[in-house]
Amino acid sequence: MSEEAPQAAPVEEGLFPPAAQPTALETVQAWSEGEKSQAAYAGQWVGDQPTLEAEQQAVDDVKDYLESRPAEARVQGRFATAEDSAAAREDQHYVNTLNEQKSDADKTRDELLREWNNAEDIDDKTRANDVQDELQRRIENESQLNDEQKMKMIDRLYEQKSKLREESSATAESQNPPAQEVSVNIQQDSEKAGEASVEAQESQVEELINPDGPEQTGGKHRGEPAEEEPTPIYDELKGDSGDEGNSTETKSGLDPATEAELDRQLHKHDLLPDEAAEAGDTTGEGSNEGAEEGGEAGEEGSEEGDDYHEQEHTPEEDDARGLQVVGEAAPEILDTEHALEAYNHAIDQYAQAKIRAERILAGKEAKEALEAAGATLAEAHNNVLRAQVAEMNAADQMQEAAYEHNQQAIDQANDERDGLVAQRAAAREAGNYDGSLDGRIDALAAEVREMIANQTTLEEDMATREQQREAVITQQAIALRDAVEQSMQRQREAAHPRWAKFTKFMTDHPSVRTAISAGLVGIGVLGTATGLVPLTALSIAGGAVMRGVGAYGISRGIGDMISKRQLRGDNLRTVEDYLAASSKDSNTQKWSKRAGAILAVAAAAGPAINQIHQLMNHPNAQPPTKTGGPHNKLDIKPGAHTFPWTNGMEHLHTNISDPSQMRIWTHYPGIHFTGNGLGGGHGAITSVTYNGHTFHDFAHINGALNYIYNHPR
């Protein structure tokens, strides 16, 4: 990137050129024109590119027409007049013929949510947006709810959507029916045999949504016939035939007490981490306080660990166990994960509130809700910052404790060895040495050498601690702010299909994005749409930092494993082994439980750190479902953040756009590039796929090109 700066920053004063000068777009085009003569692959924007599939265009055109009609003519849920509904449904039917057979307006909430999930699975944004529009219409039509309550309804929708997705995943492996039948079969399979009625299914869903039991509200009962479809979203979500206890609840069923219980129940499936964390915290504190004594909890934990691994366990049980173990070793890591979780939730809430508040009909309540969401987000933001720093402080303490104990172990082993050497010398002098001490002396020497190696690594890491801390703090601060912007973009794209179309256009035409959204133009660093750039090798001067990321990176690695529910199997066993060793009074492992934690997480986090790099390189990439054991994995390191052609010329000394060179890198096994620059010599490389992941940033594209040229077939 840095080498690109002079080319990319013609504006030396001010962020943008004065009006009399060429626009930013013209400037960018001029750069690209200049490079055209050199190479076709120098940029991502050269040449026209197709924007929409014909089918999508047809749907959009019809939708444009429908939306341009008076609002009264549109489907207004159950409150629309029969005439309106008839007209609207007729129109809607035309749209549906392009997508499906049944009108959205006639579908139940769960059918729509399943279709939403399906649309996301196949990356059909148009369909996903249509479904969301329908759901949104139903919510907006619930006039008895205020904005805050409607927003909560939206939350419930997302939760229900997630639940349905989980159900789908659970049954997808055993069945593979045609797409249109999947949702029906999934629902049926989730019921017990013989209880597959619609009522029973809805009741089961309702039990999750409203654990206090359905309520009496609005005169509509669960038992009423299904002919009243489409069921208003409000009724579907709130439950409506109450019978137990909470008869004093408000009409909406969202009074604070109910809400709290509702949330508790809704998150029941996710409570394992919290419960484990609490357990871990408690044990962790005990172990911290009793660090020097070896930690009873640790021994107990290790015994449990032995028993634990002798039995078969579900992934959920492994997760809970992993969280408990990490909680014992480093509860601060769990605190950070919880803070991040709350932060991400607050971001989404804020983004939703903002989108709602922007609406023309948004009232005072929407504005107030936005303010409240903003305050919650600000608090969550500061909580994350505090938790992250607390985690860093803990990592520092663990390192220091490890260092001290390691030094004690070295001294003790040396003392013992010195004694034995003196004993051996005396015996030799007396002429009666039988060689019996040699083995022990050699073993002690080997142990000391190993401990010194550990000590050296710790020293190097600690020596560069200040730099690491600065880097991590800055990195985290950027990432937190980026998360808010990304969420806002996602929410807006979901709410406004036209906006999504525009942002996709900008992705396909980086010059437009550059011209409009700039970046740090004053210093020649332009914004891109590729997500955060990784710090692949945190090259802090003067230190062979442990795995290049130090103790902070290790704690983040383990945190990542926690959030991805990957602390199990060998990783879990490794942590437990270290902690067990930490609690025993061994000559070679005199770690307190607290001190041993740093090595435990270091040992277990190795695979996680690799995953972190992948995730940072491409935030949308899914982490591997299993750790370790890569098969035929290409060891590709991200390259420079420059245009691929520039990277080729500067690093590979090759014109990669030359047809003879293109044959090399477009046919390399295991690496697949996309972009309109692969066919005719005029265009861009827009993505690269390898090891099961697709990346859209220059660093990965260049990394793959570098790999190909460094590993000729």
Place this chain on the structure above:
Amino acid sequence: MANYTRDELIKKLHIESLSYDDQQAMLQNVANVVSSRIINGIGDKLQEPDLQELDHLVDKGDEKEIETFIRSKFEDYDKFAAETQQAVVEDIAKDIELSRSLVTPQEDYTAESDSPDGAEQSAS
């Protein structure tokens, strides 16, 4: 309006000790956040009729027209972009300062800390 130099940004982000490449990566990330916030800011500004017009422009694919259209929606687009840049940098800088203030002062471990090389000799 703030128009940061590279050195100013490096100092503001407290990344003086990083290598040049890592500094560039950090700056790139900041630029990406700036870019995203500007795009969100544009989204804040556009109303439904604007989106319809933008939709047609996107279909036409004329990049120049799109840029002109976006700019026309702001009284002073350059000022908006510059202010957004400044706000992002200040937000990040504020977070960094808060985090730094929370760090527990630690003993400075340097290369001259106690070396266990005596043990190495003994073990040899």
